[in-house]
Amino acid sequence: MGEGGEQSEFLSEEITFIVTFSPGGGFDTYARGLVDLLPDHLPEDVDFVVENSTPNFTGLMDIWRADPDGHTIGTTAALGMVARQIVEDVPYDMREFTWLARMALTEYMIAAGADTGYESVDDLREADEVDWATPGAGTTAWLASIISASDLEINFNVVNFEGTQEAAAAVLRGDADVMLGPTTTPSLTEPLNAGDMTPIVSFTDEQPETVPETDTATDIGQEGLMNLNLNRPVFGPPDIPDDRANTLSESIVETLESDEMQPWAEENERPINATGRDEMSDTISGAFDTLSEYEDLLNDHLDQ
Template sequence: MKKIVAALAACLVASAVQAEDYPAETVTIVVPYSAGGVTDSYARMIQPALQERWGQTVIVENKPGSGSMVGAMDVARADPDGTRILMTAYGVISNEVLMPDIPFDLADLSPVYMLGRGSNMLIMRPDYPMDDITDIVAWAKEHPGELKLASSGVGASPHIAAELLANVAGFDFLHIPYQGSAPSRLDVIAGRVDGMMDGISSVAYVESGDIKAIALAAEERHPSLPDVPTFKEKGIDFVFGTIFGFYVPKDTPQEVQDEIFAALDAALHVPETEALLNKQGMDTTRRTQAEFQEIVAKELDQLKELVAKGRLTPQ
């Protein structure tokens, strides 16, 4: 009975919102992280273009908490009329698998637009004896649990990246979690851990010689690091990066979702914006909504596999 009422209510709301007069009121982009973070900066970067296109006020609202779950839940429970849009990173996908007990279901959200995919690279301490990923993997296989890889936290994307790499290449490492990427990076620089999976933003430390970049978890080499090979070149089928995307409540009318898609696509595929994103290591290949949904589903499967193999433990 409840479901029928809910479905009826959804139909009513849906018919009330017409795509041609969307948005009829202020649109809020909910960022489940604090102001000043990467995700927040991307949301604010596109806010003016959306405002101009829609002729409505567009607000970026930061709703941090519980590893991005507070903001995700907020949008999942909002009216499905496209006035509250979630812009988030990898947490919304990984927490679905890693935190099954929280009162949030990724299925309550509809993935609309994929801004892009960040790239990760394996960085090692400056005095690490090996430079080639093949040698490192061989050594790690011979010495299971001895390679010390740091991460910005349990279940954070650098941790997942390291586990995925270990899974693909077939070795075990010692995971050393930190609270945030800054302190973990500092311990790589100081040589207290062997290395970590890090975003392309650590390129500044590669240039200054404070760390060594070993390999890139992307399809292609990055222009800022022309000498650093990809894992694929070295025969390891490993591509990983956090996924920045926009989500709306699942019952949002498709016409509204299409308009949001079109507006975001127009706002982001401006040469300067794309160049800036690419410089930060973001792969901004255009993807349809269906492709984005497929990517999310694929990520979920990958994570479930890691859980099944005991590499990740859900809470």
């Protein structure tokens, strides 16, 4: 018997964990780190199979259509998919998924290719047009990109790729000028430390440890940027029974907060800040309220 969750008999030998991004990225790294330790905190012996199902919409629909028995769960860029629901007639409702936990709240930053000469938000404002790389329409980074660029009064052209690594590679090649990504992802921290990218602003109130010499949202008087940071949730299809959902949720949070998880977080530079079912459900509800204010802006960019 593991230490997590209430006694349950619903678990079979295998649970599928769907990641709606390609292998090697942030969501994939968090998911694999979690499932390596999660079986020890479940009340029954169970194995996990991680499946990468892309693009984001495809993976989301795989979870939406799964049987609500607790044997299919996953992670996605939730706020990006809320944005798509606000402006499109989609076959899912983000409010109806069974929200189980949050693995982490990841803070964003904007970075520019070193060869562009951009070193500040003012430089971007003064440019005729900035080619802005994103990891794909509907992702949270895409959402944060278009909202922050608009709020910062930057004339920008969105260029969508399939993942943060691909967006960073485009900036390094010179196929795009700037990108937005997590302050902890090696796709950004490595070229920043090598001098191949220049930090513009972090969506934080203090300088992040990974990029210590950068302006923050507080420094430039744009604290609202911090509302765009990335939640990394774990969820399942609608209508998972509460007893099963509670067992999974409690075990996931217990795993994330365990002593065994902390060395993994430090080694991979992936901070953990876990929350449970109620907090994640509240986050999704709040996202509908916030993002509805940007419906026209979202409409303008979803088809690009």
